[in-house]
Amino acid sequence: MKKYRDSQRNLYPHSEIKVELLRIYLEKYFLVLGHSTQIKKIYVYDLFCGPGIYENEKQGSPLVILNEILKVLEKGICSEAKFECFFNDTDSERILILKDYISKSSINKKNIDTSYSCKDYEIVIDEVIRKNNSLGDREKSFVFIDPFQYKNIRLKDIESLLNTKKTEILLFLPTQFMFRFESNGTPQSLKSFIEDLVPYDEWPISITGIDFIYSLKEHFKWKLEMISILILL
Numbered sequence: 001m002k003k004y005r006d007s008q009r010n011l012y013p014h015s016e017i018k019v020e021l022l023r024i025y026l027e028k029y030f031l032v033l034g035h036s037t038q039i040k041k042i043y044v045y046d047l048f049c050g051p052g053i054y055e056n057e058k059q060g061s062p063l064v065i066l067n068e069i070l071k072v073l074e075k076g077i078c079s080e081a082k083f084e085c086f087f088n089d090t091d092s093e094r095i096l097i098l099k100d101y102i103s104k105s106s107i108n109k110k111n112i113d114t115s116y117s118c119k120d121y122e123i124v125i126d127e128v129i130r131k132n133n134s135l136g137d138r139e140k141s142f143v144f145i146d147p148f149q150y151k152n153i154r155l156k157d158i159e160s161l162l163n164t165k166k167t168e169i170l171l172f173l174p175t176q177f178m179f180r181f182e183s184n185g186t187p188q189s190l191k192s193f194i195e196d197l198v199p200y201d202e203w204p205i206s207i208t209g210i211d212f213i214y215s216l217k218e219h220f221k222w223k224l225e226m227i228s229i230l231i232l233l
């Protein structure tokens with residue numbers, strides 16, 4: 001049994017806000033898709049999914065996703081569409097907890113396909129990009145990316161997913177952590193992350209964490225021209 005820090009065993013208030021933002025985003029996203037009877041399949045990917053349920057009984061992203069889909073099904077929104085959810089986390093114990101919880105819950109009896117994997121993000125993101133490139137006209141996909149760290153998040157992957165024109169992305173980045181290092185001997189991983197966006201010598205020095213978030217958001221927007229939503233906590 002792995003030893004987890006308290007903040008990994010329990011969902012803290014700031015993470016509760018993150019999953020609430022995810023919930024609100026999905027509510028709106030499904031509502032928009034629901035206006036089209038053309039959509040036949042909606043894929044939802046949670047690439048750093050965690051255990052789903054925490055020791056303080058708070059629900060993490062996989063359960064928030066599934067509950068939003070259940071609400072949609074109950075209300076008859078997207079009634080023509082089938083949902084397929086894919087949950088990934090390198091930590092196999094967390095995936096076991098999630099699978100076990102879902103298999104015992106009422107979610108299991110509903111018409112939602114779920115699949116699980118314990119792969120590294122860097123491997124799984126390539127698979128998701130390939131899959132998303134082959135989506136049909138009546139298929140859409142939503143990708144939720146909620147890492148502890150930022151080092152394996154690469155702009156080219158986000159760009160490839162958005163280029164499919166069928167995918168929306170909700171990306172959370174640990175910006176406080178990134179800012180702390182930006183102002184204190186920037187490590188190579190942060191330089192590489194920034195250099196994906198702009199030559200490092202053009203990156204503005206941030207006085208506060210908020211400045212850093214603003215720069216990151218603006219450079220993401222300029223670089224990608226479009227980005228569904230970028231939430232930075």
Ligand SMILES: C[S@@+](CC[C@H](N)C(=O)[O-])C[C@H]1O[C@@H](n2cnc3c(N)ncnc32)[C@H](O)[C@@H]1O
Nearest residue numbers: 048049050060061089090091120121146147148
């Ligand atoms: C911030 S937590 C995710 C929390 C989750 N979204 C929730 O709402 O409960 C990040 C998760 O990523 C997993 N993880 C860490 N490195 C990973 C990697 N390289 N690829 C995939 N998952 C990873 C961790 O085990 C952890 O469960």
